[in-house]
Amino acid sequence: MTMHNTAKRVEWLQARLRLLEAEKALTRQSDEVARMRQALPRLRIDKSYTFDTDQGSATLADLFQGRSQLLVYHFMFGPDWAAGCPSCSMIADGFDGFAVHLANHDVMLMAVSRAPLAKLQAYKKRMGWSFPWASALSNDFNFDFNVSFTEQQQRDGGIEYNYRRGGHEMDMQPVPPTVAAFAATCGTDAGSFTRDRPGMSAFLREDGVIYHTYSTYARGLDGLWGAYQWLDRAPKGRNESGIWWRRRDEYEAR
Structure with a gap:
């Protein structure tokens, strides 16, 4: 897992704005891929x-x-x-x-x-x-x-x-x-x-x-x-080193 420093609000906001630009670019790319998908021949x-x-x-x-x-x-x-x-x-x-x-x-x-x-x-x-x-x-x-x-x-x-x-x-x-x-x-x-x-x-x-x-x-x-x-939006991400999931009725009660 990536180690993080504790930041002040202004530093956090600067980092978040940089990430926002990357997220917007990814969204635009995803939209273009969707168009390519729909343009495939039948x-x-x-x-x-x-x-x-x-x-x-x-x-x-x-x-x-x-x-x-x-x-x-x-x-x-x-x-x-x-x-x-x-x-x-x-x-x-x-x-x-x-x-x-x-x-x-x-x-x-x-x-x-x-x-x-x-x-x-x-x-x-x-x-x-x-x-x-x-x-x-x-x-x-x-x-x-x-x-x-x-x-x-x-x-x-x-x-x-x-x-x-x-x-x-x-x-x-x-x-x-x-x-x-x-x-x-x-x-x-x-x-x-x-x-x-x-x-x-x-x-x-x-x-x-x-x-x-x-x-x-x-x-x-x-x-x-x-x-x-x-x-992918949780603080620790997928955080997995192997198979962790089960069928919904197989988890232990928490």
């Missing part, structure tokens, strides 16, 4: 996908629920796991609060995982969530959007994640202790755990045609991880 989706949802069988078009835009959070929850990923769970803790605002701004938020619907429903009940969550167990959706991989790909070193092959922590051998620990909390082994990964994909429906407009993975999800945005 990929037409002609492949059919069928999902299992609380309302029954649904197509990709059905997931829009009448909106023209769909944001999918690829939630790590493999078919044979006992629980969802703790990191994805921490991110998803914020979904219910803003999903209603998105839905009233022509944007549908949907989580998608490969776990069977019954597991998703049970886990959602445990966590106290109400946002929509679809199972992609019976289709190739997660594989096509590079968040799920086969054992063969894993054995052959053929996993391409975050637009590159290899180099991600989940591809390292031997398996890092943090990855093995997370896998254990999900009731699975490291091999199964690393075949499903987090991501977020955006889609547009226009004149009956669905387009894929954007996907992001790994650290690209940091901006969606609401708790970290608060920690």
